[in-house]
Amino acid sequence: MADTRxxxxxxxxxGLLIFAGAFxxxxxxxxxxxxxxxxxxWSGPFRWGHWLGLLVWLLVFGTAHFQSLRRLPDHxxxxxxxxALLSGWGMLTVWSLLPNFGMRQAVWLAIGxxxxxxxxxxxADLGFLRRYKYVWLSASLLLTAATLLLGVNPLGVGPRxxxxxxxxxxxxxxxxxxxxxxxxxxxxxxxxxxLALVHPLGGGHAPGAPAGEGWAAPLLPLLAPTLVxxxxxxxxxxxxxxxxxxxVLLFLYAAITYVTTRRRLVLLLAGAGVAASGLxxxxxxxxxxxxxxxxxxxxxxxxxxxxxxxxxxxxxxxGGLIGRGPGLGNPGVVPLAHSDLIFAAIAxxxxxxxxxxxxxxxxxxxxRGLVTALRSPDNYRRYLAAGLTAYLAGQALLIVGxxxxxxxxxxxxxxxxxxxxxxxxxxxxxxxxxxxxxxPRGEWSAHPLDARPxxxxxxxxxxxxxxxxxxxGWWVVYRGxxxxxxxxxxxxxxxxxxxxxxxxxxxxxxxxxESSGAPGTYIRRVLYPPLSIVVGYVSPVYGQSxxxxxxxxxxxxxxxxxxxxTWWNQLxxxxxxxxxxxxxxxxxxxxxxxxxxxxxxxxxxxxxxANTGEILAMASHPGFDANRLSADWAxxxxxxxxxxxxxxTLGRYPVGELEQLLPQGLAGLGVDPTPRLRLPTxxxxxxxPEPGAYSPLQAALAAAALSNNGIRPAPRxxxxxxxxxxxxxxxxxxxQPLEVVAAEAAQRFKDKHAFKGDVFWQVIVEAxxxxxxxxxxxxxxxxxxxxGMPLALAVALEDQNPGLAERIGQALLQP
Amino acid sequence: MELAILALRAxxxxxLYGFLGWAFWLLWQGLQRQSQxxxxxxxxxxxxxxxxxxxxxxxxxxQPEISVGRQxxxxxxxxxxxxxxxxxxxxxxxxxWWVEDLLSRNGTFLNGERLTxxxxxxxxxxxxFGGLLFRVEIENAPALAEL
Numbered sequence: 007m008a009d010t011r012x013x014x015x016x017x018x019x020x021g022l023l024i025f026a027g028a029f030x031x032x033x034x035x036x037x038x039x040x041x042x043x044x045x046x047x048w049s050g051p052f053r054w055g056h057w058l059g060l061l062v063w064l065l066v067f068g069t070a071h072f073q074s075l076r077r078l079p080d081h082x083x084x085x086x087x088x089x090a091l092l093s094g095w096g097m098l099t100v101w102s103l104l105p106n107f108g109m110r111q112a113v114w115l116a117i118g119x120x121x122x123x124x125x126x127x128x129x130a131d132l133g134f135l136r137r138y139k140y141v142w143l144s145a146s147l148l149l150t151a152a153t154l155l156l157g158v159n160p161l162g163v164g165p166r167x168x169x170x171x172x173x174x175x176x177x178x179x180x181x182x183x184x185x186x187x188x189x190x191x192x193x194x195x196x197x198x199x200x201l202a203l204v205h206p207l208g209g210g211h212a213p214g215a216p217a218g219e220g221w222a223a224p225l226l227p228l229l230a231p232t233l234v235x236x237x238x239x240x241x242x243x244x245x246x247x248x249x250x251x252x253x254v255l256l257f258l259y260a261a262i263t264y265v266t267t268r269r270r271l272v273l274l275l276a277g278a279g280v281a282a283s284g285l286x287x288x289x290x291x292x293x294x295x296x297x298x299x300x301x302x303x304x305x306x307x308x309x310x311x312x313x314x315x316x317x318x319x320x321x322x323x324x325g326g327l328i329g330r331g332p333g334l335g336n337p338g339v340v341p342l343a344h345s346d347l348i349f350a351a352i353a354x355x356x357x358x359x360x361x362x363x364x365x366x367x368x369x370x371x372x373x374r375g376l377v378t379a380l381r382s383p384d385n386y387r388r389y390l391a392a393g394l395t396a397y398l399a400g401q402a403l404l405i406v407g408x409x410x411x412x413x414x415x416x417x418x419x420x421x422x423x424x425x426x427x428x429x430x431x432x433x434x435x436x437x438x439x440x441x442x443x444x445x446p447r448g449e450w451s452a453h454p455l456d457a458r459p460x461x462x463x464x465x466x467x468x469x470x471x472x473x474x475x476x477x478x479g480w481w482v483v484y485r486g487x488x489x490x491x492x493x494x495x496x497x498x499x500x501x502x503x504x505x506x507x508x509x510x511x512x513x514x515x516x517x518x519x520e521s522s523g524a525p526g527t528y529i530r531r532v533l534y535p536p537l538s539i540v541v542g543y544v545s546p547v548y549g550q551s552x553x554x555x556x557x558x559x560x561x562x563x564x565x566x567x568x569x570x571x572t573w574w575n576q577l578x579x580x581x582x583x584x585x586x587x588x589x590x591x592x593x594x595x596x597x598x599x600x601x602x603x604x605x606x607x608x609x610x611x612x613x614x615x616a617n618t619g620e621i622l623a624m625a626s627h628p629g630f631d632a633n634r635l636s637a638d639w640a641x642x643x644x645x646x647x648x649x650x651x652x653x654x655t656l657g658r659y660p661v662g663e664l665e666q667l668l669p670q671g672l673a674g675l676g677v678d679p680t681p682r683l684r685l686p687t688x689x690x691x692x693x694x695p696e697p698g699a700y701s702p703l704q705a706a707l708a709a710a711a712l713s714n715n716g717i718r719p720a721p722r723x724x725x726x727x728x729x730x731x732x733x734x735x736x737x738x739x740x741x742q743p744l745e746v747v748a749a750e751a752a753q754r755f756k757d758k759h760a761f762k763g764d765v766f767w768q769v770i771v772e773a774x775x776x777x778x779x780x781x782x783x784x785x786x787x788x789x790x791x792x793x794g795m796p797l798a799l800a801v802a803l804e805d806q807n808p809g810l811a812e813r814i815g816q817a818l819l820q821p
Numbered sequence: 822m823e824l825a826i827l828a829l830r831a832x833x834x835x836x837l838y839g840f841l842g843w844a845f846w847l848l849w850q851g852l853q854r855q856s857q858x859x860x861x862x863x864x865x866x867x868x869x870x871x872x873x874x875x876x877x878x879x880x881x882x883x884q885p886e887i888s889v890g891r892q893x894x895x896x897x898x899x900x901x902x903x904x905x906x907x908x909x910x911x912x913x914x915x916x917x918w919w920v921e922d923l924l925s926r927n928g929t930f931l932n933g934e935r936l937t938x939x940x941x942x943x944x945x946x947x948x949x950f951g952g953l954l955f956r957v958e959i960e961n962a963p964a965l966a967e968l
Contacts, residue, residue: 018847025840032833039826048822084844091840199924203907331830356834363837370844456886578823 015083016075022087023071027064030094033332034060037102040333043579044504045525053333056101059112063094066119074441077126082378082444088371089422089437093118093430095364096423099351102333103344107425114427118434125438130447132439136386139192143235146185149178150242157246165247165417177428179243179251183401184432186239187258187393193232194266195386200228204267225267232259247293250416254401256280261396265379265459266389301414308494314341318350318409320495322361322478323486329357330580336497345425346417349409353478361478364423365406365471372399372471376464378444380457387443392460394436397421399467403474410477498562499546501581503528508561508585510541510553512594513620513725519554519632521585530554531633534594536601538632539652540624540685540723548635552652553590556684557724561585566729587728591620596818600625603814608804610653612706613818616798617791619710619719619739623818624703626653655680656688658699659802662773664783665698668708669751675711676718677704681741683721705785705800712755713767713787713798716747756789765789766797766819770808780806784815865960867911867918869897872947872954879958887911889950890923903927903951911942918942918959927951 034056042050067090074081097115101108128134135142149169157166160175168175194201204225236259243252260276287294300312308316317340324335337343337351344351353361375395382388398421405424408415419429421436481489489495502521506528509520519541521528532538542552550558559565563582564572575583600611600623613623628649630642642650651657665671672678679689680703688701700708703721711718720739729735759767768786782803788796799818803811866883880897887896892906899908905925912919921939922929929936930949942948944959 022840022844025836025843029833029836029840032829032836036826036829036833039829043822043826046822084848087840087844091837203923328830328834331826332833356837359834360837363834363841366841366845370841373848574823578826 013080015080019071019074019083019086022084023067023090026067026087026091026094029091030060030063030098033095033098036331037098037333040102040331043331043334046579047525050525053105055105056098056108059097059101059108059115060094062112062116063090063097066115066122067094070119070122073123073126078441078445080446081441082374084370084374085378085437085440085444088367088374089433091367092364092371092422093433095352096348096420096425096430098332099348099355099423100344100425102355103338103351104425107344110427111425111430114430117427118431121431122434122438125435126441128438128442130442130445131384132387132390132442135188135390136192136195139189142185143189143239146178146182147235147238147242150182150239150246153178153246154242167246167248175427177426179246179248180428180432181435182239183251183254183258183397184394184435186236186255187262187397188390189235190232190259190262191386191389191393194262194389195384197228198385201266204228204269225269225271228267229263232263247291248417249287249291249294250404250418252283253280253404253416254397254418256283257400257404258393258396261400261463262389262393265392265463268456268459297414297416301411304411308492314347315408315411315415316494317341317496318347318415319411319481319485320489320492320497321350321354322410322481323489324495324497324580325354325357325360326482326486327358329353329355329360331355334580336500339496339500346405346419347409348420348424349406352423353409358478358482362475365475365478368399368402368406369468369471371395372467373464374444375399375440376460378440380460381446382443383447391440391443392463394440395467396463398433398436403467403470406474407470407477410474410481412474412477493549496546498558499544499550501562502530502544505563505581506584507544508563508728509587510557510561511587511589512592512597513590513622514593515589516594518590518592518594532631534597535631535633536625536629537592537597539626539629539650540592540654541632543632543635545635548639551650553588553685553723556686557588560588560727566727571730583730586730588724589726589728589734591615591622591722591725592624593622597623597625599623600818601627603817607810608647609802610657610702611799611801611814611818612654612702613797613799614706614710614721615719616710616713616787616796617719619707619721619743620725621703621721621723622795622797624654624723626651626657652685653802654702655683655685657701657802658688658696659701659781659783660696660699660773661705661783662771662781664705664769664771664773664785667769667771668712668785669747669755672700672704672708674746675708676744676746677707677711680704681707681718681721681744683740684724702800702802705783705802706798709785709787709800710798711746712752713789713796714791715749716745716752718744718746756787760789761786768812768815768819770811770815772806772808774806779804782806782808782811784811786815786819788819864913865918867913867942868958868960869948869955870958872956882911885913899950899953901951901953904953905951908950909936912939918957920948925951 037056038052038054041053042048070086074086093115097108097111100111153167153169156169158168158170159166160168167179168177170176239255240252256279260272264272288298296311300315304312304315321337321340332355335354337354340347340350352364372395375391379388379391382391401418402421404413404416405418405420407413419426421433504525507521507530510518512518517533518537519532521530523529530544532541540552542550542554544550544554563585566586567583571583575581596613600613604625604627607627610626612621614621628647630638630649661672680687707718707721720741720743722739724737726734726736756767759769761768766786766788771783773781773783782805784801787798797819799815801811801814864883864885866881868879868881870879888910889895889897890906890908891899891904907923908925909920909922909929919939920931920942922936931940932947942957946957948955948957
């Protein structure tokens with residue numbers, strides 16, 4: 007007994023364990039390098055802590071390997087390596103997300119491993135489990151019931167499903183699943199005579215005879231005691247709102263009843279039961295309704311009710327084919343990525359290949375579990391093995407499917423993989439029982455075996471795994487590129503911490519907005535805060551606005567690089583190359599003058615070069631400071647003066663008499679709709695047009711058309727981008743200049759309104775709105791475009807103050 | 822740095838798929854061996870000869886499970902009032918034919934003994950279902966030593 011014979015099976019188990027160990031070692035090595043990769047330097051910090059976890063893994067499964075050969079000779083050699091792969095993978099993934107939790111998971115792995123190795127000494131017939139079936143199940147039920155009174159939640163909030171003290175927590179609903187399997191297997195095995203009666207007849211061998219359910223005995227007398235116990239367990243979980251576990255129990259019950267009775271009626275009843283409980287849950291539990299709605303249409307409320315599933319899908323999409331690599335990417339943004347939703351983290355780190363690999367490992371585990379059931383020496387152990395397989399595969403697929411939006415998301419763990427002591431320990435116990443049952447003992451089976459229900463159970467599991475793999479492919483390949491551009495994908499903004507975002511410069515290359523700091527702590531600052539309303543902000547919390555939003559692709563290095571460079575950076579770092587600088591048409595001196603003039607007022611102005619259309623200053627008051635966004639946000643969004651609203655481009659002010667003063671009116675000067683600009687101008691589809699009301703930008707363009715001999719210029723706020731290799735490259739205007747009025751008509755207008763020594767013209771109009779809000783317009787421009795920088799200006803002042811409007815206008819137009 | 826990172830990632834996936842590929846290849850091989858073995862092992866056909874005036878021809882079965890009873894759909898259908906609807910079944914497993922009573926009212930008898938547990942059938946045994954007696958013939962019955 008003591009010798010560990012080197013059999014074929016022992017060689018298979020050892021070989022597979024070595025492969026699993028190699029996988030984990032490469033994973034750990036990559037994880038060690040990951041902080042340096044984030045910094046893009048060899049010297050950067052490295053992570054070493056998780057190697058301790060790998061050492062624990064090595065000790066646990068090394069011991070389990072040799073002890074299993076000694077105690078359970080010729081047991082199934084695939085089960086242990088599959089479980090080892092999954093548990094090691096899970097532990098390292100947890101470690102990559104939350105090192106503290108990884109350490110605890112390693113401790114639990116050691117405890118689970120110890121239980122496994124000690125359990126190898128259990129008697130082969132598992133009589134203790136079979137004989138005292140009611141004791142075990144009742145104890146589990148009582149423990150679960152105790153959580154109703156004494157339950158806690160280690161996180162402090164949420165359902166109180168744990169029992170615990172002194173920092174160690176235990177979830178009794180985990181062993182409840184195991185005990186229910188043992189109980190059901192024992193009851194069914196004890197009732198063979200009744201079972202034989204309910205079997206459908208003959209296996210359909212008789213030619214022409216219909217399948218035999220019609221003649222079989224009714225199921226109820228056979229199932230009555232199990233229905234009571236299972237119903238009790240379900241009721242407890244229902245009260246506790248542990249609905250994921252309840253779903254797993256339902257599946258388990260159906261699977262075991264089906265393979266024992268071989269009646270398809272059971273499947274129909276179970277299907278009806280799931281539908282009915284789903285309906286009841288939908289009506290009775292907010293949680294179920296929420297989950298079902300988030301499943302059916304997650305895009306409806308992606309930041310609220312379906313936040314978790316949307317973030318999980320974004321993680322899957324971000325993983326791509328081969329993943330961002332262990333320790334890279336941002337899987338931590340998915341809520342509960344270390345426990346229930348660990349599959350999302352695995353997807354992001356190892357990609358589609360990793361997901362398919364994990365599903366294949368599950369398939370291996372499930373397949374060997376069913377083979378163990380088929381080869382069992384007696385019915386009790388056969389049913390037990392089938393039930394354990396159904397438990398491991400069913401629970402795994404329910405949460406994997408939930409993560410991939412194949413099923414509604416339920417709060418259960420991925421066996422072996424997820425963080426959680428109870429889950430890992432119970433998974434280890436399930437593995438232990440399977441290993442014991444799989445050990446051949448030279449016993450005869452006294453019972454005939456109909457393999458078909460087991461094959462069908464295997465088929466269901468296999469098809470679900472295939473469906474999950476297809477769903478993974480769908481999200482990665484088909485929907486992925488689309489998903490990643492969503493604005494609620496926090497990865498882009500988080501990437502700004504590690505990749506330097508391009509600077510925004512004024513026309514003289516003075517920085518307006520730039521990122522400073524070191525990789526990992528880059529901070530975006532607007533150096534001239536009054537321009538915040540034009541430049542906008544970029545924040546993981548508040549999103550993007552202004553030029554930061556419209557120029558995002560250049561500023562984040564997603565545009566402007568050769569494709570190969572972007573692709574390579576994405577492959578290696580999961581991030582784009584450093585962002586490109588963009589030069590604006592704005593002139594900081596003129597801008598500062600404009601802001602000083604509008605200080606304390608409500609209104610907006612646009613100053614531009616009448617000839618080229620370059621916007622030299624754009625001010626909207628009151629404004630905000632993008633550097634203080636998190637401090638001021640609540641105040642800003644509730645402010646009646648709308649400081650986040652760019653009045654210069656989006657505001658619509660009635661022009662009143664201006665329409666009569668200008669030749670052809672404003673609309674006739676080619677400014678309605680606003681010529682396209684790299685900023686939102688309020689003319690997009692869906693914006694309500696306001697007749698007779700124009701933005702200061704539109705008015706300024708009208709003024710420019712008059713100054714520019716009747717040719718309305720194409721407005722430009724961005725002039726050039728600093729491309730790698732070729733340097734500053736001009737960005738053309740989005741629109742074309744347009745001849746809108748005869749040069750003579752423009753000249754007549756300018757002559758009529760010329761002011762002060764023929765340098766510029768001006769018109770001032772008081773245009774109060776119907777509702778009585780006061781308003782003053784100032785329009786002005788250069789008389790000629792021959793020399794210097796011909797200016798054109800529009801000021802809208804939300805005040806009845808022509809004097810102030812004139813002062814502002816003249817201060818900006820005077821050379 | 823970049824190449825080292827990519828190499829680690831590639832090696833990681835290679836190890837993962839090495840694990841899976843090897844495991845499934847081994848299983849595939851095992852399956853093939855198994856099917857060759859089972860293909861070679863023939864199921865010994867079982868024939869039932871009606872004795873003491875029972876009706877009809879001898880019935881030969883070459884399937885692993887034979888249901889016996891009065892109800893339609895039984896492999897061996899016995900229209901006799903002393904036979905229960907689902908009376909008994911004969912099954913082949915572990916290289917032997919077994920007979921098992923399904924709690925029939927009038928019992929199943931092997932060589933005159935009423936069955937309480939499933940028993941192994943041998944060539945030449947006599948089986949009685951209720952009132953109907955049959956002789957069992959098993960083709961190329963395996964030698965007992967083989968068991």
